[in-house]
Amino acid sequence: PTTVSDYQDLYNYLKPFKKDGKSVLVSIILPMYNEENTIRLILEKLPKNELIEIIIIDDFSSDNSLKEIKKVKHHNEFKIIHHQENRGYGNAILTGMQYTTGDVIVSMDTDGQHSPDDIFSLIKPIFDGKADYTIGSRYLGSYHYRLPIVTRLGEILVEKFFRVFFGIKVMNNQNGFRAFTKELIPVFSNAKFLGYAFCTEQILQAKLSEHKVLECPIKVYNREYGYSKIKLHILTLNILASLLIYYLIKFKLNLLRKRKTIKGFLW
Template identity: 45%
Template sequence: RFLKLKKDSNFTLSIVIPLYNEEKSIRNILNLIPHNDGIEIIVVDDGSTDKSFQEAIESDKSIKLIKLDENQGYGNAILTGVKNASGDIIITMDSDGQHNPNEICRLIEPILNDKADICIGSRYLGQCNYNIPLHTRVGECIIEKTLRLFFRQKVCNNQSGYRALKREAVSIFDDIKFNGFTSATEVLIKSKLKGYRVKEVPIVLEPRKYGMSKIKLVKLVITLISCFGYYFFIKLKNLILKNR
């Protein structure tokens, strides 16, 4: 069940896919996305050292393919794609094959019904077809509690890269301070500070068939602590200035 946009549809859709060394999976993902009117596909190659770029080109010459000269991190790849997107609703999804394009209908439904400005695909509300590592569960739980305690933002699957947002909410990507996977948490904080409505949507997450995760745990923990500290200081500063 994939969204098929008609020529008279009142919105357009952009799908942004960051790509880094996923030569065995990117072609399959692109083949699952129909070429419908009103759907723009943007692939951002983040300095891949394998044949990912060539696979993307050969799979579909109609996609908008952006190649970065060197690896700049997940956050910058997402930012580059979003800034080049023209759709009224923008989807971000990973290139490792775990995000099924058929879930897009479910992901954008709250936005179309004006129930949310940003939607997060959640394996915890939906289904995960593999065992989630303990450190991942614990890490997301800690992040969820920190987001809720200091920023009143509750998102269980806060590291999910499968997201949808209104064009009006693109401002959450302005002046990103923390590159890499920490940016997924940073934009959640910024969405709350800017007053955007965030909603989690149940999705089915598939196991990775090829390659390995690009997340470096120690680096992620350090940058997450820095991210929370930075935005908590800003929130505290604004609160002090407001009460003067």
């Protein structure tokens, strides 16, 4: 599903941001678990440039994913980190963050649903100062498959929660194609949900730490190989728990701010 792209516009855009003594501007994190049918194609389609580093987190794959990586030209230039057990999606992203050196970090799924040429759309608002955290959205962009009604209803429910209780405007909250400034790494490192609910938790963490969150249009394709590792009932419970926990955190933060305001007014 990914398309061959000329990334020269991306490279030309990044050049003015290069600082003396700093070579990497963008770090791309690829969490991988048993993606032997897609990982090679994705790596071959990604932008290759001295300003960009590619970090693969192998979450204890049991198939031939690692062998497929070695078939990619210049595979020795990739940073490959191995988990000694399957630790989950969120943990894979957190591990990747520890090895990043770029100013902006991109996380992208390795199941073939995301198109690498959308990376530019996600990082540009951050470099332009319009956002600190961007989320790819199939609803602002396009998706090329039939979406299960249960999935869409769940997204609508979370979308309403986001708007009413947090003032967040995000429709595609579980999309794994994202970008964020390196300043958010310490914020995300305190994550409580280390499976797929990590995606929803990240949005809440960014918002409550007063960072600018922006949804951007991307293309999303149907998964052609393998199967989804998401267990819907567990994901649903964890998302609901994250919404409750972060609403309580928001309530506490607002209470502390009011106390400081009253104290400042009185004294």
